Amino acid sequence: MTQFLYLQDKTHECPGRAVWMTTKALNMDIESVSVNLERGENKTPEYLKMNPFHTVPMYNDNEFVLWESRAIMKYLANKSGETSLYPKDAKKRAVIDSRLDFDLGKFWPALKEYAYPQVLQNKPPNPDRETDMIDALDNLELLLNQSKYIAGDQMTLADISLFCNVSFLWMSKYDFAKYPKIHAWYEGMIKLPYYKETNQDFNDWIHTTH
Ligand SMILES: N[C@@H](CCC(=O)N[C@@H](CS)C(=O)NCC(=O)O)C(=O)O
Numbered sequence: 001m002t003q004f005l006y007l008q009d010k011t012h013e014c015p016g017r018a019v020w021m022t023t024k025a026l027n028m029d030i031e032s033v034s035v036n037l038e039r040g041e042n043k044t045p046e047y048l049k050m051n052p053f054h055t056v057p058m059y060n061d062n063e064f065v066l067w068e069s070r071a072i073m074k075y076l077a078n079k080s081g082e083t084s085l086y087p088k089d090a091k092k093r094a095v096i097d098s099r100l101d102f103d104l105g106k107f108w109p110a111l112k113e114y115a116y117p118q119v120l121q122n123k124p125p126n127p128d129r130e131t132d133m134i135d136a137l138d139n140l141e142l143l144l145n146q147s148k149y150i151a152g153d154q155m156t157l158a159d160i161s162l163f164c165n166v167s168f169l170w171m172s173k174y175d176f177a178k179y180p181k182i183h184a185w186y187e188g189m190i191k192l193p194y195y196k197e198t199n200q201d202f203n204d205w206i207h208t209t210h
Contacts, residue, residue, distance in 0.1 A: 006047075006058040009036040012202045013120075014108070015069035016057040018164040022073045022157065024194035026080040030059075070100045073157045086157050096151040099158035102139065103165065110136040111165050119172045119206070133169075137179060140166070144181035155189075163189045167199065171206045 005023065007016040023030050035041045035056050042054045050065045051058045058067045059075070066072050077086035087093060114133040115125040125133075140162065143150050150158040166186060170176065176183050189195070 002060075002062055003030045004060045005030045005032045006035050006056055006060070007032050008056045009034040009041075012198070014111075014164040014168055015161075017167075017198055017202060018161045019057045019059070019069050019072050019076075020198045021160050021164070021192075021194060022076055022085070024198060025085055025155075025160065025192075026076055026082050028076060028080055070104060070157070070161055073161065077157060084154055084156075085160075092152065096156045096158050099143070099151045099156075100161055103158065103161050107136045107140065107162060107165055111168060115169060115172060115174075119168070125172075125174075137182065141179045141181050144185050149185070159185075159189065167202075171203050 005019060007020060012020065020032070035047070037056070041047065042051075042056055047058075048054060050060060051067045053067060055067050057069050057072060058065065059072045061075075061079075066075055074086055086096060110129070110132040113126065113129040118125050140150075147153055149155050150162055163186070166182065170186060176186070190199075
């Protein structure tokens with residue numbers, strides 16, 4: 001049985017951390033391979049043969065290869081048989097999918113335009129793109145006004161995926177004073193027993209380089 005999780009080297013950026021946290025939440029022990037993007041390790045012939053889109057994270061389960069973090073997270077939850085993070089009930093699952101689509105279609109693109117490349121290149125977030133970021137954060141605050149977690153009363157894959165994106169802003173010192181619900185939810189998420197193992201490197205890296 002050979003399973004490998006390909007994660008971005010050292011910094012463990014958002015989607016990779018989300019998949020890694022999911023493996024921990026599911027008690028799955030999967031060997032990880034670190035991929036250094038600066039050295040082009042995601043563009044070697046071997047890597048491109050598995051994933052022609054050259055993205056990380058990527059998961060290889062006995063030659064069954066998947067990329068796109070949310071798809072990997074769902075597959076892992078389905079494979080593990082654990083049902084709280086991604087319940088089988090059609091309505092519960094649909095709500096989680098809706099929140100994950102919000103993350104992929106709105107939150108992550110806003111983050112990517114507002115802060116991602118800038119902060120990674122040691123620059124301040126782009127003020128011209130702040131409106132979209134605020135809109136996405138307002139949406140998230142609204143969801144957390146309705147329930148303790150993003151898709152209801154228990155933690156699901158939607159919390160893990162959005163947490164990793166919110167944490168990018170948090171760790172780059174965004175001011176969350178306007179968002180008391182996000183604040184309380186975030187404080188709860190960092191108490192997860194596997195939080196440090198999966199996030200500390202990124203946290204340290206972003207604080208030492210920025
Ligand atoms: N939507 C994808 C995003 C993956 C992605 O863009 N990853 C970046 C690192 S955070 C990457 O692989 N960049 C290198 C490249 O695209 O060549 C996911 O959630 O997995």
